[in-house]
Amino acid sequence: MTPTLNNDRALVLFSGGQDSTTCLAWALSNYSHVETIGFDYGQRHAIELTVRPDLLKNMRAFSPEWEARLGEDHMIDLSLISQLSKTAMTQDIAIEMQENGLPNTFVPGRNLMFMMVAATLAYRRGLNVLVGGMCETDFSGYPDCRDDTMKALQVTLNLGMATRLKLETPLMWIDKAQTWELAEQLGGTAMVDLIRTDTHTCYLGERGALNDWGHGCGTCPACELRARGYQQYKSRG
Template sequence: MKTKNADRPAIKPVDAGALVLLSGGQDSATCLAWALGRYRVVETLGFDYGQRHRVELDARERVRAWWADRPEGGALGADHRLPVPAFGEIGDTAMTAEVEIEMAANGLPTTFVPGRNLAFLVFAGALALRRGLSVVVGGMCQTDAAGYPDCRWETIKAQADALSLGIDPSLSVATPLMFRSKAETWALAQELGGDDLVSMIVEDTHTCYRGDREHRHPWGYGCGDCPACHERARGWATWQESR
């Protein structure tokens, strides 16, 4: 099976359907816009895994509602949400428990949830098969400063191959942000939906690991101090400087 990267996103036939992993954050909201311009029908999937920033589950509803009210959102199909509580039971991380956000002894940030993206792709592949969808779209990005191993191109490609072998040979995985910086992701949103889409991402999506919806910045809401906020803010500033 072939995975699609950001530089050469193969466009599937018009009768193809896609399942977008929609967390409610900037990246997944941009991926949804990307998919809506390419596929006949686009369904969305979110996961409740006991994340501390559960406000992202509300954010994904706002993102979908925004598209539902626009002509360009005509391809938007059903939404799905799956509970995956086992991540919190396996072991504490800064994403699922009151653990300090810092670098762990293994060289990875404590926000790393081992196997999260791999498991998400398995669930997404199984759901896509049942829904008659041939493409799973995810916002994994190996240029992210966090350096999560389950966001790397090699990891996603290997999992995509496994899905093809174990679920359906016609199933593919698209990662339109894989080789894009956060600044380039902002630029892609502008290209896909103009100022309206960028404004929606700023106001309605959520990235902050601490779930802060009180502090408003030019790039959106967040504590401004966690790695996710730093990455989003840095990308925004770089993009603004390049415009």
């Protein structure tokens, strides 16, 4: 059953990966107007930025309704992040755990800055919902992906800009298998196949051959989460 559309105007943080693409499908199913924002922050897996244009094109072509709802895409240069951070996401170094218990793929302040910039753009564009793929159920432990962080950030942004922005995180309490299931609920097996073939998640930026779960090295934390989730999703089906 098609849900009743909300007339709020949404801005989706869209990287070109599995989670943000699922969030975009969710937003297009729930809001009458949706725009997207992406960030070039000197990421090691910058290939995700190269898949975004075709992925957006395919999302527009998914249905006439989505074509009508999907508005402008915004690409923002945040290379400042790579100048401030020495992480496995911004430099060619081995992925490993740090003394603080977090993997060195954690980029301090990244999601906080993403949301702040997105809120600033939303203010100018007249958009009142920010949609992000943050999740604390099946993730690498990043503190800026947690629900408490997002709730506190929503309060801070609204206080600082005198707005009533809503921060929506539709993946917050579901695991990767359920993320695949959500994609199927939103767009059937065609959406699952689009995410499997057209999105990019691998931290090392490896595209390579197409695996049953998608492209990637298969061994980095992002690939392991994605592959394990896909296998669980298929076994449940």
